[in-house]
Amino acid sequence: MSERCDMRGAKNLRMMVVQSVLFLYCDLSKDCGASSSGKSVLISTSSGNKPLGKSSAFLGLNIFTKSLDKRDLSSTATEALRTTSFTDVGDGCQWRIEEDGVTLCIRVDFTTVQKRLGASGKSMLLATTGGNKPIGGTGLICGLNCYHPVDKAFDASQLAAGNGGEDEVQVGQTRPMEGGFAVSYTTPTEMHVTYTYRAEEMADGHTASLPACFVGDLKVTVFVCAPKAARARTEKTATKATEEDEKHAASSSPTPFLSQASGPNCSEDLSLERGKDSKVRNVTVTCTTAPAQGEEAAASPGSHSGAYTIDLCFDPTLSFGRSLSGKWVTVASTGGFQRVVDAEDRAVCRFSLYAGRPAPPLSEAEITAAVRAVLAAKPKARLPSLSFKEVLTEVMSMLDLSEAMKETVKPKIKEAVMAFVQAATT
Numbered sequence: 001m002s003e004r005c006d007m008r009g010a011k012n013l014r015m016m017v018v019q020s021v022l023f024l025y026c027d028l029s030k031d032c033g034a035s036s037s038g039k040s041v042l043i044s045t046s047s048g049n050k051p052l053g054k055s056s057a058f059l060g061l062n063i064f065t066k067s068l069d070k071r072d073l074s075s076t077a078t079e080a081l082r083t084t085s086f087t088d089v090g091d092g093c094q095w096r097i098e099e100d101g102v103t104l105c106i107r108v109d110f111t112t113v114q115k116r117l118g119a120s121g122k123s124m125l126l127a128t129t130g131g132n133k134p135i136g137g138t139g140l141i142c143g144l145n146c147y148h149p150v151d152k153a154f155d156a157s158q159l160a161a162g163n164g165g166e167d168e169v170q171v172g173q174t175r176p177m178e179g180g181f182a183v184s185y186t187t188p189t190e191m192h193v194t195y196t197y198r199a200e201e202m203a204d205g206h207t208a209s210l211p212a213c214f215v216g217d218l219k220v221t222v223f224v225c226a227p228k229a230a231r232a233r234t235e236k237t238a239t240k241a242t243e244e245d246e247k248h249a250a251s252s253s254p255t256p257f258l259s260q261a262s263g264p265n266c267s268e269d270l271s272l273e274r275g276k277d278s279k280v281r282n283v284t285v286t287c288t289t290a291p292a293q294g295e296e297a298a299a300s301p302g303s304h305s306g307a308y309t310i311d312l313c314f315d316p317t318l319s320f321g322r323s324l325s326g327k328w329v330t331v332a333s334t335g336g337f338q339r340v341v342d343a344e345d346r347a348v349c350r351f352s353l354y355a356g357r358p359a360p361p362l363s364e365a366e367i368t369a370a371v372r373a374v375l376a377a378k379p380k381a382r383l384p385s386l387s388f389k390e391v392l393t394e395v396m397s398m399l400d401l402s403e404a405m406k407e408t409v410k411p412k413i414k415e416a417v418m419a420f421v422q423a424a425t426t
Contacts, residue, residue: 009217009358012044013061017160022052024106026063028073028097028140033363039408040064043071043140044104047358048219048327051212054161056152057126061144063104063135070139073102077137091116092127093144097136104135108146110156123147126154169215178211181222185215189315193222196290197349198307202226218316218331220355227339227347279335282318283353286311287340310340312353321400326408328356362399364412370398371416375424383421391417 004014004025011032014025026044035042044063052059065071078097081087081104086094092113095106108127115124127146135142148154169175174184184192193210202208202225210222290307314332323330332355340348374394378386395413396406 007046007050009048009050009219010044010046010061011042011358013046017053020110020156020159022059022108022110022159024061024108026104026106027102028063028071028104028135028138029102031068033360035064040066041068049145052146052159054158054212055148055155057146057148057154057159059144059146061106061142063140063142065140072137072139075101077139079136081136089133090127090129090131090144091125092146093129095135095142104142106142106144110154110159115154117150118147121150123149124154169213177213179208181208181210183210183213183215183220185316189317191215191220191314191316193220193312193353195222195224195310195351196307197224197310199226199349200306202349215316217357218355219328219357221353222312223337223352224310225337225350227350280333280338281320281330281335282314282332283334284313285338285340285351286313287348308340308348310349310351312351314353314355316355322359322402322405323356324402326362326402326405327359329359331355331357362401362409366399367395367409367412368416370395371413371420374398375417375420380424383424386421388414388417 004016004023007013007015007024012026012030016023016025028043030043032042032045034040042062042064044061046059046061049058049060051057075082078101081095081097082099082101083096086096086105086107088094092108093106094108095104097104110126113126115126117123118125125145125147127144129142129144132141132143134140169183169185171185171188174182176182180196182192182194184194186192193213195208195210197208205226207223207225209224210220213220288309288311290309316331318331320330320333322328332353334351334353337350337352339350371391374391375383375386392406392410392413396403396409399409401409
């Protein structure tokens with residue numbers, strides 16, 4: 001991929017791969033609105049850690065400023081980086097500002113990077129800015145980390161694989177994925193993720209995970225593992241990445257979920273564990289026995305191989321509000337790991353699904369509009385004596401924000417409330 005293309009799911013961030021060298025491009029004159037915390041303005045973001053092709057590497061990048069008033073793209077502010085050569089920053093990273101004076105180019109040459117074990121012990125750091133670093137005198141800050149999991153081999157030759165738009169799953173397509181998964185985009189309102197589960201392959205505590213899957217800006221994560229009385233460490237690790245987002249999804253108003261006794265989520269006496277389906281949002285599961293094959297089938301025609309085909313179906317057009325972190329809009333969720341059990345309540349396997357899109361920045365105009373809508377419904381005479389706590393709760397409910405975001409948005413809501421009350425009572 002020797003031409004620039006948008007990085008999937010990112011904002012104001014383009015990429016290009018030339019052999020084993022990655023180039024990232026950002027227009028410093030643009031902005032993406034307030035960050036999810038509301039404490040800064042995003043200029044460019046990868047919106048989380050994004051896979052770099054099929055190389056097994058992930059990249060996370062944020063460029064931001066405390067206020068747009070602090071941004072300075074004058075020739076004096078950009079002079080130090082506006083050169084034909086690149087300037088080293090952090091470990092394994094270089095950058096420069098292009099001739100137009102507004103485009104930041106970051107260069108990572110994977111043939112020269114020095115790997116080192118990350119602080120968590122679970123990843124190998126390939127390149128990093130070493131924290132948030134100022135971009136010359138522009139008043140903008142950049143933070144970048146690039147890594148790969150310790151249990152995955154990094155392959156620089158695959159940096160560009162799957163980054164082209166032609167690799168996206170389109171309506172009517174079925175795309176086989178690595179690890180026994182497949183993704184089918186049946187209709188605009190129906191998407192399936194299927195996986196063939198074999199107990200013998202999960203005996204060592206292995207957790208199967210859906211490889212990076214892109215359907216526009218929709219992010220889908222799926223984990224499948226063997227049932228255990230106590231969750232395996234691998235399952236806990238897999239859950240941690242999405243459990244905060246799923247908690248809020250599970251507390252949102254539920255969508256109808258098909259009963260365990262009958263319906264498309266049940267097949268051949270297999271269903272979700274009793275009492276667990278109340279957490280599920282916009283997901284139905286079908287689990288069917290896979291017929292025996294080869295010598296096993298010849299010895300016992302019609303016998304069961306011990307394998308199961310799990311089909312997870314959801315509507316990609318639905319939305320259940322912001323996740324707990326505020327960074328995602330939940331599309332579908334199992335609310336954590338769920339067990340699939342047979343007619344005798346014996347566990348077959350466990351699985352977790354979360355699908356979401358990057359949440360748009362919460363603007364000051366949205367907050368002001370929500371405050372006005374809430375207060376306009378109150379009698380004018382009561383405005384001076386209203387409890388701010390109650391107003392805050394109503395505004396957050398209207399904006400569909402989780403409790404975790406209260407402290408972030410509270411100052412802006414309070415400011416908007418005071419302005420409304422002052423204008424209404426003078």
